Amino acid sequence: MAMLRSSELAEEAMRQRLAEPSGVIRVTTAADIAQFALRHVLPTFLSDHPKVRIDETATDRIVDIVGEGFDLAIRGHVGQLQGP
Numbered sequence: 001m002a003m004l005r006s007s008e009l010a011e012e013a014m015r016q017r018l019a020e021p022s023g024v025i026r027v028t029t030a031a032d033i034a035q036f037a038l039r040h041v042l043p044t045f046l047s048d049h050p051k052v053r054i055d056e057t058a059t060d061r062i063v064d065i066v067g068e069g070f071d072l073a074i075r076g077h078v079g080q081l082q083g084p
Helices: 002-019 031-037 041-048
Strands: 023-029 052-058 072-074
Touching: 023 031, 031 052, 041 052
Parallel strands: 023 052, 023 072
Antiparallel strands: none
């Protein structure tokens, strides 16, 4: 019976771990978005999800999202985007 209880506790611990977001999210944003749009959003998100860490790069240069290993890119444009 003790072995069954131990396996149930281990299974519950894994469910809780999988249910709670954790790890690093690599984000690139335009400088204006980082300064104005995200300055209140990110602290709230991190407070709600203490096991998550945000690695943010604010830049206005063209970014190779996949090549540079970003998980998320946030940009805002009023004009047409440049092609490669």
